Amino acid sequence: MALIEIKNFKKSFQGHDVHKDINLSIFSGECLGIIGGSGVGKSVLLKSLIGLIKPDDGQVLFKNQDITKLNEDELVEVRKKIAYVFQNGALFDSLSVYENLAYPLKEHTMMTEQDIYQKIYKTLDEFGVLNAINKYPAELSGGMQKRVGLARSIIMDPEVILYDEPTAGLDPYNTKIIQETIIKLKNKNVTSIFVTHDMPSAFAVCDRIAFLNQGVVAAVSDVKEITNNNDNEISAFAKGLRP
Amino acid sequence: MNYFTMTYPFLIFLGGSTKLLYLSIKEFFKGKVEKDLVIEQVYQVGIKSLPVVLVTTGFIGMVMALQFGIGLAKFGGKLYIPKIISLSIVRELGPVFASIMISARVGSGMTSEIGSMRVTEQIDAIRALGASPIAKIVLPRVLGCFIALPVLTAFANTIGILGGLLVGSNDLGLDPNYYFQKVLSTINVADYMSGFMKCFFFSFLVSVPACYFGLNVKGGTKGVGIATTKTVVTSCIAILIGDYFLTKLFWVIEKWL
Numbered sequence: 001m002a003l004i005e006i007k008n009f010k011k012s013f014q015g016h017d018v019h020k021d022i023n024l025s026i027f028s029g030e031c032l033g034i035i036g037g038s039g040v041g042k043s044v045l046l047k048s049l050i051g052l053i054k055p056d057d058g059q060v061l062f063k064n065q066d067i068t069k070l071n072e073d074e075l076v077e078v079r080k081k082i083a084y085v086f087q088n089g090a091l092f093d094s095l096s097v098y099e100n101l102a103y104p105l106k107e108h109t110m111m112t113e114q115d116i117y118q119k120i121y122k123t124l125d126e127f128g129v130l131n132a133i134n135k136y137p138a139e140l141s142g143g144m145q146k147r148v149g150l151a152r153s154i155i156m157d158p159e160v161i162l163y164d165e166p167t168a169g170l171d172p173y174n175t176k177i178i179q180e181t182i183i184k185l186k187n188k189n190v191t192s193i194f195v196t197h198d199m200p201s202a203f204a205v206c207d208r209i210a211f212l213n214q215g216v217v218a219a220v221s222d223v224k225e226i227t228n229n230n231d232n233e234i235s236a237f238a239k240g241l242r243p
Numbered sequence: 244m245n246y247f248t249m250t251y252p253f254l255i256f257l258g259g260s261t262k263l264l265y266l267s268i269k270e271f272f273k274g275k276v277e278k279d280l281v282i283e284q285v286y287q288v289g290i291k292s293l294p295v296v297l298v299t300t301g302f303i304g305m306v307m308a309l310q311f312g313i314g315l316a317k318f319g320g321k322l323y324i325p326k327i328i329s330l331s332i333v334r335e336l337g338p339v340f341a342s343i344m345i346s347a348r349v350g351s352g353m354t355s356e357i358g359s360m361r362v363t364e365q366i367d368a369i370r371a372l373g374a375s376p377i378a379k380i381v382l383p384r385v386l387g388c389f390i391a392l393p394v395l396t397a398f399a400n401t402i403g404i405l406g407g408l409l410v411g412s413n414d415l416g417l418d419p420n421y422y423f424q425k426v427l428s429t430i431n432v433a434d435y436m437s438g439f440m441k442c443f444f445f446s447f448l449v450s451v452p453a454c455y456f457g458l459n460v461k462g463g464t465k466g467v468g469i470a471t472t473k474t475v476v477t478s479c480i481a482i483l484i485g486d487y488f489l490t491k492l493f494w495v496i497e498k499w500l
Contacts, residue, residue: 047367050371052367052370052371075373076373077373080373083371084371086364086367086371087364088363090364090365090367090368091365091368092365092369093363093365102374104372104374107372107373108373152372168267226368235477
């Protein structure tokens with residue numbers, strides 16, 4: 001049974017239909033890649049999975065609960081289980097790296113300051129950014145900001161992680177670190193949804209890939225099969241070629 | 244352009260900011276007040292704005308003394324200067340100018356800060372982490388203004404009257420003791436409170452539009468600039484319009500009492 005189900009999802013902005021009818025199932029423990037051209041609404045779809053954007057119509061079921069019907073207070077419980085990794089980290093620039101990571105822990109747990117420190121220390125160490133613990137986001141490189149953003153997202157041990165282009169604009173070294181982290185989390189049975197344009201990363205971490213085009217899911221297939229799709233546009237996109 | 248297209252954005256703003264105020268009050272009564280964030284805002288609004296407010300109201304008192312001194316001297320009315328200055332400042336100019344200066348200095352800063360957070364997805368990040376942007380962003384700023392603005396106004400009133408004293412004694416030849424005696428015998432509690440109470444209302448007219456426009460920034464950094472301008476213009480107009488109705492209200496209450 002699917003962990004997350006998107007049914008008849010529709011969303012438009014100022015008369016422009018971004019999503020006409022999206023239907024998609026995400027299963028527990030898998031990593032689903034969502035690909036498609038710029039402006040097809042990949043990030044909109046991802047934000048809808050955590051209730052940051054409400055659809056015009058349709059359902060987003062998480063463990064059979066329709067999150068589109070929940071208000072902000074009710075969504076808190078969902079957001080403890082589903083983490084979101086923002087494209088540019090979205091770190092709070094008035095807080096240090098330590099304070100950024102402590103933020104969800106202080107908000108949702110009764111952990112002592114000592115326990116919070118130990119957890120943050122361990123997490124930052126895993127991501128190789130321990131030296132940034134007392135720095136502010138503005139003092140970090142783009143790659144470090146993304147890694148700290150990812151560390152903040154997983155610190156609550158979520159069941160699902162939504163990645164919004166986590167490798168965009170990164171050097172090969174940082175890209176590799178992010179890929180390894182996603183694979184490590186997948187091995188711990190964390191479900192991942194991975195929005196990307198970076199096809200090598202998608203091939204490295206995803207089990208299945210969904211291709212969005214013209215407001216619908218044009219194809220969903222095993223990661224190895226997407227390049228052999230009958231639709232020339234889909235296979236060319238996956239191969240990084242012009243259709 | 245018809246009346247609908249002219250009034251529609253205003254109605255959207257009115258509805259949106261009323262909802263924001265309602266949600267802030269709701270969070271307040273849920274006990275979601277973060278003391279550290281409120282103290283930070285009181286510092287930003289109160290302590291950091293003090294020099295600006297004092298310079299503004301001090302010079303207003305000085306200019307008023309000079310203008311009335313020149314004008315009233317023709318009719319032998321210089322002795323009324325302490326009365327006129329103290330009443331004008333305490334009832335009107337102190338609270339209004341302190342609020343306008345806070346809107347210009349703090350309101351614009353609030354909008355640009357919140358707007359930048361919006362553009363860089365930090366507001367979405369707060370929500371994604373299961374926290375409330377109202378409790379984390381809006382409520383501390385609303386409370387910060389609510390606490391700091393009346394205190395700033397008290398300082399503004401004092402400095403405004405002292406500004407009048409400075410010019411009155413140096414340029415117009417008024418005796419400082421006479422000036423003080425007249426000020427104290429003129430202003431009563433009702434005068435002071437009618438001005439002072441306005442600050443609590445004005446604090447909402449500064450903080451709520453600032454947060455509303457910041458949270459609704461669209462179009463990247465250009466949008467932040469537009470929102471900041473909207474905040475200052477809207478707050479200043481709202482303070483002046485609100486001042487008229489509050490003055491009328493307090494006038495009715497004073498008559499009734």
